[in-house]
Amino acid sequence: MTDPAPEPTASTESPSEGPVTGGQRPAIHRRISTQLYASIVAAVALTIVASIVSWISFNNVDSSQRRVSEESVPELAGAFSLAEFSSALVAAAPRLTTAPPNQFSAISDEVGAVQEAFNEQFEPLTVENPDNPHVQGIARAVDSLDANIDTITADMPQYFILTRKIESLQANIPNLQGEANSILLPAIDDQLFFQATGYRDQESARTNVITRTSAEELLLYRHLNALQADVAQVSELMGSALIASTAEFVEPLQERFESATDRIQISLAAISDMDIAPELQTAVGGLLGLADGTDSPFVVPIDRLRIIERQGSLLAQNQVLAEELLDEVNALVEEAQAGADQATENSAQTISTARILLIIISAVGVTGAALISWLFVGRLLLRRIGRLSGRMRTLAKGELEEEVEIRGQDxxxxxxxxxxxxxxxxxxxxxxxxxxxxxxxxxxxxxxxxxxxxxxxxxxxxxxxxxxxxxxxxxxxxxxxxxxxxxxxxxxxxxxxxxxxxxxxxxxxxxxxxxxxEQKTLLEEITQDLHDNLGRIQSHGKRANRIVQDMLLMGRGGGEAQMTNINDLIHEHSLLAYHSARAQDPEFQVTLEEEFDPDMGEVEVVPQDLGRVFLNFVANAGYATNKKQKELMEAGTVGDYAPTVVLTSRRTDDKVILGVRDNGNGIPADVVEKIFDPFFTTKPTNEGTGLGLALSNDIIREHGGTITVNTQPGEFTEMVVEIPLTQS
The missing domain is CATH 1.20.5 (Single alpha-helices involved in coiled-coils or other helix-helix interfaces)
Known part of the structure; x- marks a missing residue:
């Protein structure tokens, strides 16, 4: 780092152009502000001269333009206004037919206002030019358009009423069908269950095979199914009629509806002895009742389609009238345009003269601005400001050794x-x-x-x-x-x-x-006590033997490595764990779900050891889900909880990933770190040794793999095993 540079010295070029010190202001005539003010005054003077010349020229243009405005433009404006209102009048009918109900009144008022405005605009033309053939053609077309618009306006309220009826029917049909199905579907399921098992419900006794498979029961089941199908068909027929595009399409739908209605009545009569018959009769009757009267799904669509056809015919007629009207209006516009063109040509010559004068003044102004920009702004200001800005950027980059030298006294x-x-x-x-x-x-x-x-x-x-x-x-x-x-x-x-x-x-x-x-009683009691004591000795001896067996397995492997189908291995040992738990607890229940990779194939492992790992995993998962179910049953909050254990397998390019997931109570965070420690267990003393997971961890490590525990207390626990395909 060098010492700071010395103070800048004055330039040797001229004593008047040396650097200005921090405490001395430059003279007034040398200041940039003074020079800028002088340039601005010159520009303002030039602008005043240009304004005077422009004022004289524009007065001449104004006199010529006034002649155009007072003679030609009013006629042309009237023709254009009439063309504008003609377009609005032509578009009135389509706007009415596409208007939503909540906006129809407002749009109808707007259309009426357009008609009145057109008549007000058109009336002076009829007074001034009664014999003009274009004016007479416009009058005929407008009268026809007004008549068609009035007809469409009168039809639209009835169209909206019919549309609301159709929307109401479209909403009611699925509701009434669902109400009928809510009665039919459980009845069909109950009848099928009765024929298959013989039980009507949980309280009644089982019926013999001959009775539950009799012709009457089978016929009852067929009638229920037929009734459900016919209800669906009539709902579909009514829905199809509501969306029909032509009136001819509705009649065959109505005939099919009446046929289905007859079948429904036959089926209802056949099941009249069932408990659900009155309720079902009401629900189905409500659905069939929609087809009665003038608001029937087979009547309302036809009425609306007739209105739509009439409106389509009127719109087509309006299209032809619109073309005639626009042709006549365009002819009027062309006549007015011809007059305006003639008047405009007269004023163009005046404007040409003014344009030449303005070009001369603009050239003088541009030349003066260029001289000011080049001599004063470019050479005096921008070049020196650019040098100062560049030096500031180098200072910002940290280059502080070079001095700042800008000559001048401003x-x-x-x-x-x-x-x-x-x-x-x-x-x-x-x-x-x-x-x-x-x-x-x-x-x-x-x-x-x-x-x-x-x-x-x-x-x-x-x-x-x-x-x-x-x-x-x-x-x-x-x-x-x-x-x-x-x-x-x-x-x-x-x-x-x-x-x-x-x-x-x-x-x-x-x-x-x-x-x-007394002696017999005493001997029997003693014998029973001895039996009980020996049973306890045998039970605890077997438990101690299991602990010893697990301790021995921790120190040695279970066989030689060989190519093994992993999916089959997990499947077999999961069933072994399930049946083992069922043997100890007849009330044990768990659902085993398998999500295996179909491309898993065979992997080189020690099948005895790996099978022991998944035997432990599935046994622990089943224990956790069974315990959670018992706790929920004791609390009376079991709800829809179902003990489930999900077995998964997935093969990648370099390893296999195997998992066992249960929906038990999970593992607390302070326990997860200890589950692989030998002799650590959360089970009661007579149910676990604490060596299963420790032994499993050793087996997976011998295979070169890892075990990962994913858990959320109260929700689930998942044991994930990753084993490399190529073991070192």
Whole structure:
């Protein structure tokens, strides 16, 4: 960093053009503002001269234009106004036919106003030119248009009434059909259920096969189905009639409707003994009643179509009249235009003279402006301002070494002097910023070192935890082998003791006659207590044996890797887990849904080990959904909850993704981190060992894969397994 540049010195070119110091203002005659004011005064003087010349020229143009306005333009304006109102009159009929009901009155008033305005505009022409053939043709066309518009105006209220009736029928038909179907469809389902199972409802006894499959029951089911189909047909026929495009299309629909109505009456008579017959008769009668009277779906559309046809005929006639009217109006416009052209030609010569004078004045003004722009603005102002602006941009980029040099004794030189002072101050600030930047970088390096130190500590903790788990696996395998022998003795001798008790019970039966009632009762109680105690010993012995078996499986694999169909493996072990849970709890229920990738194929895995993983996953998922259902049943809020376990599989280019998702209560956030720890379980003491997920995690890691837990408390839990296709 160099020292600040010295103060700028005065230019050697001329003593009068040196830089201006910050405290000295330039002389009045050298200021830019004085020179600009002088240029503006000159421009204003030139403008005044141009205005005087223009005033004289425009007076001449005005006298010529007044002759055009007073003689030719009124006639032309009248013709154009008549053409404008003619177009509005021609468009009146289509506007009436397409007007919405809520706007028809306003549009009708607008059309009436157009008719009155046309007559007011047309009346002077008939007075001034009664024998003009174009005026007579316009009068005939207008009379016919007015008559057609009056007819359409009179028809539209009836058209709107018929349209509202059609909209009402279109809304009522689906409602009445739905009301009938709400009675018919449950009745059809109940009849079909009765014929299939023999039960009318949950309270009644089951009916034998002969009765529920009799001809009467089958005929009743056929009548219900036929009634449902006929109700749908009559609704469709009425709906089709409402949207018919021609009146001839409605008559065959009405005939089919009457035929369907007869079939409905026959079906209603056939089911008259059913409980639903009165209610169904009312619902179907309401639907069929729509076809009665003058508001029938087969009458209203025909009336509206007749109005539409009449309006179409009138619109076609109006189109022909419109062409005649426009031809006559255009002829009037052409006559008026010819007169206006002649008058305009007379004023064109006057305008030409004024144009030449204005061109001369404009040329003088442009030349003066060019001289001012080139000599004063370009050379004196813009060039020096551009140099000052460029120097300011270099200062903004941080280039502070070069001095600011702008010669002169005006405001620009004064700004250059102030910018030089700013440059010197910026050099001092730059030195201070450099020190602050070095301090900030040093702080960032310290933060990075602290982060690396924390990451090293976390890595050390993970290595220690893995060593502990490895040591725990070795100790667990040794302890399990040592515990198995005494467990076998406990299980075997408890079973033998139970058999001895049975033999003793047989001997007691032989000696029963030598014992008193009190002794018999006492011996039976003692025998029962021994049976119960031995049962508890066997139960806890088996549980301890399962724990030992799981501990042994944590230390060794379950077979050799081989090509295995993953979808079949998951399917078989999920069914095994389901039937195992059903054997322990007859009330256990869960729905297994499979969303397997059909292109999964075979993958090289250890099938025994991977099957054990999904056996654990499905068992845990079934346990969670069953527990949630019991809790909801106890609370009386089960609603539509259904225990469900979804099994998924998907194959990508480099791995397979397998999942087990249940809709149980989920896993709390503080428990998720512990579920893979050995001996950790949230189940009761006699239902879980805490080794299933730990063993599953070891198996998946041996396959080179990972297990991810996705859960939301109260909603679901999903175990996702990812296994690479090529294992290292």
């Amino acid at each position: 405001e620009i030189a004064e700004m250059a002097s102030a910018l030089e002072v700013f440059r010197r101050h910026a050099l001092e600030i730059q030195r201070l910023n450099l020190v602050e930047e070095l301090a900030r970088e040093l702080g960032e390096r310290n933060d990075e070192l602290q982060t690396v130190l924390e990451e090293l500590g976390q890595a050390q903790d993970q290595i220690v935890a893995r060593e502990k788990l490895a040591a725990l696996g070795e100790v667990t395998a040794g302890v399990a082998h040592e515990i198995r022998n005494p467990l076998n003795f406990i299980n075997n001798f408890s079973a033998a003791s139970d058999e001895l008790l049975e033999e003793m019970a047989e001997i007691m039966e032989e000696l029963a006659e030598h014992l008193s009632e």
